[in-house]
Amino acid sequence: MKVFRTIILIAHLGIFILLSGMLLNAYVPPKVFPWFNLLSLGFPVLMTGYVLLTVFWLFSWKKRAFVFMLLGLLFTNPVKRWINFSADKKEAANLKIVSLNAKGGIxxxxxxxxxxxxxxxxxxxxxxxxxxxxxxxNLKNVKFDAIVAIFSKYTILNQKELIDSDYETNNAYASQTDVELKGKKYRFINIYLQPFKFEKAMVKLNGDSEQDEQKLKDVVKRLIPTFKMHQEQVEIIRKAIDESPYPVFLIGDFNSVPNSYEYYHLGKDMNDVFMESGTGSSTSFHDYKFPLRIDYVFTSKSIQSVSYKVDRSVKISDHYPVIATFSLKD
Known part of the structure; x- marks a missing residue:
């Protein structure tokens, strides 16, 4: 039994180290060390394992359970980026937005x-x-190419492309649109970061050790270069946010999970509306049988959110629609 508990302790410490490494995405860019970003993809599994092992120590009446519980507080916000419970807001909403990766309308x-x-x-x-x-x-159509588009009831003042896709090596796109709402100007940035271009067959393991090992290697070969491309795209978008003379809404498909480099740096000094006003799970991509949140709504801190919902009642794409409401002051 002692040997078994030693093995469990080593495994628990190993998971803690991996989770701690994931937090370094806030500081270490993929071009320097991309493996921290890789850990963010496994966060739901790692965190589940950490909690189960902590429960094991509790039932074993070991004091180390309280040490692991205390250390686990480091991951409170990372957990809330996936699963959150917000109190109902008293403010009345006067702006409603919907974001959807339409998957080409297929x-x-x-x-x-x-x-x-x-x-x-x-x-x-x-x-x-x-x-x-x-x-x-009742919506006016303003679009740039085949990747992102904005439709608005309100007056659009101007638009600008931030990232333009070349459809060969770069499939990312980002645009900024300035809109006048309630007598004030706001900047809306609609983004689609470089996709990983996975198909289900590429990531589905079939039990053949050699084939599965090769699949994992191929997955990593796709992930690492894409992380590095994301870093360049994040820098462009971040510059547009920092230089904006108006409050900013940052919306779209980040092709990145919470606690990733992309999440930390795009969301820097901004509110994650799910964490502010969302309840339940934030998972928005349903094509794989694995929890993936890659669709987001961020805002400047001056913008008051009222609600956030991932609408799982419909399947009009491989992404669920994201709906958010806000209370904008006149």
Missing amino acids: FGLKNIKDYIDGSDADIVFLQEHGGKDYQFK
Whole structure:
């Protein structure tokens, strides 16, 4: 029994070290050391293992359980970025936005149109819209290419491309749009960071040790270069946020999970609206049987959020729509 507990202790310490390494994404860029960013992908599994082992020590009546519980407090915010419980806000919402990676409309353009029309959103953000001619009720269409688009009820003052896709090596895109709302100007940045371009067959293990090992190697070969591309894209977007003369909404498909380098640096000095106003799970990508949150809404701290919802009642894409409401002061 002593040997078994020693093995469990070593495993528990190992998981703690890996989780701590993930926190270094706030400081270490992928071009310097990309492996910390890799850890963020495994956070749900690592954290689940950490909690289960802590429970094991509790039932074993070991004092080390309280040490691991105390150390586990370091991961409170990382957990809340995946699962959160917010109290209902008293403020009345006067702005509603919807963000959706439309997957090129392959789940049905009419399904997307019916959903958006029924949402009564003030501003809609699409990623991977596929260049389709979306026409939504009471919304004006402003789009740049086949990757991101914005539809608004309000006056659009100007637009600018931040990242332009070349469709060969770079499939990322980002745009900024200045909108006048309630007599004030706001900047909306709609982004789609470089995708990893995985297919299910690439990541599904089949029990053959040699094939599975090769698949894992191939996955890492895709992840590391993409992390480094993300670093360059984050720098461009971060510059636009920092230099904005107006409060900023940062919205879109980051192709990155919480606690990643992308999350920390794009969300620096901003509010993650899910953490401010969301309840339940933040998982937004449902094509794999693994919890993945890659769709986000961030805002400047001066903007008051009221609610945040991942709408799992519909499957109009391989992403669930994200709905957020805000209380903007006149």
